[in-house]
Amino acid sequence: MRILIADDNRDMLRILTAYFEKEGYEVHAAEDGEEALAVFYREKIDLAVLDWMMPKRSGIDVCKEIKARSDKKVLILTAKSEEEDELKALSIGADEYIRKPFHPKILVLRAKKLLGDERFLRYKSLRIDLEGSKIFREGADLQVTKTEFGLICCLVRHKGRILSRDQLLDLVWGVDYFGDARTVDTHVRRLREKVGDHLIQTHRGLGYSVEADDE
Known part of the structure; x- marks a missing residue:
């Protein structure tokens, strides 16, 4: 806008x-x-x-x-x-x-x-529809899955912080999820293909983050 x-x-x-x-x-x-x-x-x-x-x-x-x-x-x-x-x-x-x-x-x-933009979360080029569970980039619907949507919301709400795979599993998949933490890597890779490689940063041995906006 x-x-x-x-x-x-x-x-x-x-x-x-x-x-x-x-x-x-x-x-x-x-x-x-x-x-x-x-x-x-x-x-x-x-x-x-x-x-x-x-x-x-x-x-x-x-x-x-x-x-x-x-x-x-x-x-x-x-x-x-x-x-x-x-x-x-x-x-x-x-x-x-x-x-x-x-x-x-x-x-x-x-x-x-x-x-009427209260239901949207914004980050860089992304416009995140919190009610519709959709992500838009330059007006285009990126067709994300429910898990991908939860993942980007989690990262954006914690921007500037590194979240470990275990933290992301608890926050996005739920504390009762007992799958392999490496599933996070798979979903991050697919999400990057949609939102852009540069938005999500990998911290080897630590986890993932999106950078904080300049104050």
Whole structure:
């Protein structure tokens, strides 16, 4: 999914871009209202995150134009604290309103809620449908098995940690499974063929991991 983030504070823009990209979103950044609208018309965005106070065109003006020409979701960021300002933002079509300061993780969660993306887990190029037990890469269903799905979910939820074969057997196959631990190797090999060799790392004599995202 594509996110437009517009804010004239470059540090804020950099931080928010990093947090959204960490969740697997494609981010298009803008530093003023005119640039934000140029991105909107050029890219097929799914959500616009707009700072209220921007040069050239305000976030409110940009929101009005986006809403007049599409059904895309808009989230307004502002340092304003008056209730009438929130009412103004919502009355011109904004779907959400967040006051500064805020934690970037809160913004990402609000954005996911707007997009109906809460049931998805994201890692690198993968989009993991937790309800449908499916894995997508660049929109394509990778047709994974139930065990392969459980394996990638386990690794992603423990990203940055090496999980031994025995740990993976307990977490994915269940503690009552008494098969050969080498079955993990077979399933990892098949999973790599679908998600890409580079995503799952082998640690000889230790186990497997996926790398942690940069904070």
